[in-house]
Amino acid sequence: MVLALEPPQNIALLVIDDEPHVAELMPDVFSDMPLDILVATDAKTGIRMLVQHHPRVVILDLHLRDTSGMKVLEQIAEFDPRIEVILLSGDYSSSLAIEAIEKGAADFLGKPIPLTELRARVERSLEAAEKNRRTSELDAELAASFRFHGMVGRSPRMLELFNKVSRVAPHFRTALISGAPGTGKKTMAGALHKLSPAHDGPFLIVNCTTLRESSAERELLGSENWSLPGLLKDASGLLERADRGTLVLDNIYEMPLSLQSKLLRVLQTGELQRLGSTTPRRIDVRIIATTEKDLCAATADGRFREDLYYRLSPLHLKLPSLGERPEDLPLLQRHFIEEYADQYGKPISGLTRRAQDLLMHHRWPGNVRELEEVIAAAVRRSEGEVLDVGHFPVALKADPGAAATMMSLHEAQRQYVHEVLQAVHGNAGRAAEILKISLTDLYEIIAQGDTSEASC
Numbered sequence: 001m002v003l004a005l006e007p008p009q010n011i012a013l014l015v016i017d018d019e020p021h022v023a024e025l026m027p028d029v030f031s032d033m034p035l036d037i038l039v040a041t042d043a044k045t046g047i048r049m050l051v052q053h054h055p056r057v058v059i060l061d062l063h064l065r066d067t068s069g070m071k072v073l074e075q076i077a078e079f080d081p082r083i084e085v086i087l088l089s090g091d092y093s094s095s096l097a098i099e100a101i102e103k104g105a106a107d108f109l110g111k112p113i114p115l116t117e118l119r120a121r122v123e124r125s126l127e128a129a130e131k132n133r134r135t136s137e138l139d140a141e142l143a144a145s146f147r148f149h150g151m152v153g154r155s156p157r158m159l160e161l162f163n164k165v166s167r168v169a170p171h172f173r174t175a176l177i178s179g180a181p182g183t184g185k186k187t188m189a190g191a192l193h194k195l196s197p198a199h200d201g202p203f204l205i206v207n208c209t210t211l212r213e214s215s216a217e218r219e220l221l222g223s224e225n226w227s228l229p230g231l232l233k234d235a236s237g238l239l240e241r242a243d244r245g246t247l248v249l250d251n252i253y254e255m256p257l258s259l260q261s262k263l264l265r266v267l268q269t270g271e272l273q274r275l276g277s278t279t280p281r282r283i284d285v286r287i288i289a290t291t292e293k294d295l296c297a298a299t300a301d302g303r304f305r306e307d308l309y310y311r312l313s314p315l316h317l318k319l320p321s322l323g324e325r326p327e328d329l330p331l332l333q334r335h336f337i338e339e340y341a342d343q344y345g346k347p348i349s350g351l352t353r354r355a356q357d358l359l360m361h362h363r364w365p366g367n368v369r370e371l372e373e374v375i376a377a378a379v380r381r382s383e384g385e386v387l388d389v390g391h392f393p394v395a396l397k398a399d400p401g402a403a404a405t406m407m408s409l410h411e412a413q414r415q416y417v418h419e420v421l422q423a424v425h426g427n428a429g430r431a432a433e434i435l436k437i438s439l440t441d442l443y444e445i446i447a448q449g450d451t452s453e454a455s456c
Contacts, residue, residue, distance in 0.1 A: 011035055011036070011126065012036045012054065013035045013036070013037055013038065013055055013056070013122065014038045014049055014050060014055040015037065015038065016058065016059070016060045016061060016064070017039075017040075017041070017059070017060075017088070018042060018061065018066075019061070022039070023041060029115050029118065033123075036053075038055065043066050046072065050083075054080070056125075056126060057083070057085075057086065057125045057126060057129070058084070059086050059088065060085055060087050061087075062087055062088065062100075063091070069087060070099070070103065073085055073087065073104060074103055076104070077103060077104035077388070080386065081104055081352040081354070081384075081388045082385075085104065085106055086105070086106055086107045086108075086118075086122070087107070087108045087109070088110075088113065090111040092108075092110035093426075094421050094422035097426035098418060098421065102446060109426075128440065149194050150190060151188065151191065152328065152331050152335045153328045153331065154328060155326075155327045155328050157324065158325060158328060161188075161317060164317070166195060168315055169192050169194075169195030170195065170196060170197060172192065172286065174267060174288070175289070175315040176288075176290075176295070176312045176316045177189055177288060178290070178291050178295070178316065178318050179318065179321070180319075180321050181366065181367065181369070182322075182366045182367030182368055182370055183322070184367075184368050186250060186290065189290065190203065192246070192288060193246040193286070193288075198245050198246055201246070202242050202246070203242075204238060204241060204245070204247050204248065207250045207251055208249055208250060208251045208254040209254040211256065213256045213258065213259075216258075216259045217262060218237065218275050220237050220239060221237040221239060221272050221274055222237030222239075222274040222275070223235050223274050223277075224275065224276035224277045235274075236274075239266060239283055240272070242285045243283045243285055245286070246286040249287065249288070252295075253295060257303075261305065263308065264307060264308045266283070267287065287312070295309050321367050322371065323363065329359065330356070332368060333356075333359060333371070336372050337350065337379065337387070340375060340376045340379040344379055344380060346379055346382060348382055348384070348386065349386060351388075352388045353443075354388060355386075355387050355388050355391070357444065358392060359392075375387075377393075378392055414445055417431070417442065417446060428443075
């Protein structure tokens with residue numbers, strides 16, 4: 001059964017083959033299908049028709065008079081990796097079949113091929129294209145459904161955090177957010193502020209690593225003009241500027257011990273005293289501290305005040321690493337693609353299957369921030385409608401955990417698939433039957449070779 005992807009318009013199927021009888025035969029072969037059959041007898045014409053009509057499926061001869069079908073395949077993949085390409089050749093070899101599939105071909109068939117089988121392969125390619133389109137739409141809907149004030153997630157841990165933040169935000173006065181670099185601590189702080197009664201007030205962030213001991217107290221508490229020579233007027237500190245709002249103390253672990261006691265007093269009394277002043281000032285400010293390090297352990301070592309830790313930690317939000325929430329990766333990919341495609345004015349709608357696999361197998365030591373930076377750079381590089389493996393850094397393809405002298409389970413699996421393909425003369429359908437897997441899984445195993453074998 002053929003699925004009509006964009007009714008009532010027909011779908012374009014492009015045939016690039018320089019054998020005259022093929023041009024005459026193809027319209028009859030697919031006459032009962034909702035397809036517009038386009039035939040080109042040379043590569044140059046084929047590429048021109050490809051750009052003009054944007055076909056969903058291309059049947060491509062490996063041996064053309066003016067160029068190699070492999071080169072045309074590469075051009076098609078560069079133009080739009082979503083196009084399903086069925087490569088035909090009278091000189092079949094397993095190595096050619098593997099090369100073609102790794103370069104993006106959906107199938108590699110030997111000539112002569114029974115017309116019923118060719119029809120079946122075209123139907124399968126159309127169904128795969130429709131499935132990919134629907135998956136892309138579903139990913140977009142899911143990403144929209146699981147957004148939470150700048151954060152995205154559907155994993156149990158993230159949904160639990162989102163629910164907790166929604167419940168406590170109207171009531172909190174202090175909060176501690178911990179997590180590895182790049183997990184979204186400042187974004188979570190922003191969500192707390194937006195959902196709090198202080199959402200209309202200021203939202204300030206200060207990185208405590210920038211607070212120098214000599215001036216930290218003045219920066220946090222402010223000073224009176226007569227206390228410091230050269231100042232012409234009173235200078236308010238960060239706490240006063242955040243009055244009736246929220247102050248985020250990023251990397252609070254780095255705050256000087258002398259300043260920790262001053263902060264504790266403000267939290268206990270709700271008052272601050274500027275340097276050089278004898279008059280306390282009332283302030284109403286919410287404090288959110290973030291840390292990449294274990295503050296509880298730091299209190300035992302005397303590097304962080306225990307009383308300040310307990311003052312901050314009644315509401316402690318612990319953000320998981322991206323490796324601890326792999327089910328969120330597709331949603332985050334979609335979220336950042338949409339964000340940066342809009343920012344850079346690019347018509348990008350998603351990722352190819354190969355690119356999804358590449359990103360899924362990376363370890364993401366930099367967490368969500370690293371993923372965002374990689375997606376943003378890929379969107380800037382892309383000139384098409386989807387992101388493919390070529391848009392991502394070569395470093396993503398490295399596998400630092402693999403032993404150099406041993407074969408990984410993935411490599412052993414791929415090698416066996418190649419042996420089965422060779423035994424059945426490249427008949428992908430027969431190979432999938434023997435392996436008891438779907439054709440989609442077969443092509444994914446072969447395509448993953450690019451990811452597992454490449455290195456920096």
